[in-house]
Amino acid sequence: xxxxxxxxxxxxxxxxxxxxxxxxxxxxxxxxxxxxxxxxxxxxxxxxxxxxxxxxxxxxxxxxxxxxxxxxxxxxxxxxxxxxxxxxxxxxxxxxxxxxxxxxxxxxxxxxxxxxxxxxxxxxxxxxxxxxxxxxxxxxxxxxxxxxxxxxxxxxxxxxxxxxxxxxxxxxxxxxxxxxxxxxxxxxx
Numbered sequence: 533x534x535x536x537x538x539x540x541x542x543x544x545x546x547x548x549x550x551x552x553x554x555x556x557x558x559x560x561x562x563x564x565x566x567x568x569x570x571x572x573x574x575x576x577x578x579x580x581x582x583x584x585x586x587x588x589x590x591x592x593x594x595x596x597x598x599x600x601x602x603x604x605x606x607x608x609x610x611x612x613x614x615x616x617x618x619x620x621x622x623x624x625x626x627x628x629x630x631x632x633x634x635x636x637x638x639x640x641x642x643x644x645x646x647x648x649x650x651x652x653x654x655x656x657x658x659x660x661x662x663x664x665x666x667x668x669x670x671x672x673x674x675x676x677x678x679x680x681x682x683x684x685x686x687x688x689x690x691x692x693x694x695x696x697x698x699x700x701x702x703x704x705x706x707x708x709x710x711x712x713x714x715x716x717x718x719x720x721x
Contacts, residue, residue: 535618535674538595539602539700541580542610543624544658546634548682549604551713552624553580556602558712559697559704564594564603580604588612607665619675620700623665626682628655689713 539561541552557563557580565580584594585605589612599617613619632651649657669677678699685692693709 535616536596536599537618537620538598538600540610540613540619540621541602541604541624542607542621544607544626544631544662546631547624547626548680548685549606549624550580551682551685552622552680553602553604555693555696555709555712556622556700556704559693559706559709561700561704562601564598564601585609607661610665611668615672615674617674619672621669621675621677622696622699623669623677623679624682625679628658630683631658685713 539556541549541556543549553563553565563580564582566582566584568581568583582594582603584591585603586609588605588609592614595614595617605613607623610621632654669675676699678696680692680696689710690706693706693713697704697706697709
């Protein structure tokens with residue numbers, strides 16, 4: 533029996549997942565979002581979040597609504613996805629120093645402390661987490677994964693948009709996908 537397919541955008545926080553959601557939406561994919569978290573200075577084009585994702589371990593009913601669409605799921609929750617579906621996961625990567633810089637700026641804007649965890653400790657935790665997530669992605673028979681580098685997508689948008697479209701079955705509008713990449717938002721270098 534063919535499993536129903538859900539497209540997922542994932543990665544570490546601040547790794548370009550919202551940008552990828554915007555690219556996929558522009559290309560013609562329907563996005564599953566509730567618009568609860570609105571655009572702000574940290575994500576001027578929006579967050580593309582779906583609040584029920586946060587309770588994935590206990591609430592999976594909404595997954596049926598995600599079939600044929602794209603939904604953003606943070607990397608820490610990927611292992612909670614049930615085997616009932618086929619997942620096409622676009623996993624975003626970004627230079628670690630840029631992720632940390634982006635997180636610090638976001639925390640500063642919110643008035644939250646930025647020194648609770650040292651950069652070295654956070655980097656080690658993220659690297660360990662990514663190793664576990666990659667293992668999970670590689671052993672799941674119902675998961676196809678495309679790793680996409682945020683920095684390379686900004687530097688070589690045509691090549692990356694073509695790879696993304698091929699991964700998703702060549703059904704998206706590449707011209708509109710390219711137009712959705714706003715290089716002015718690449719601020720935390």
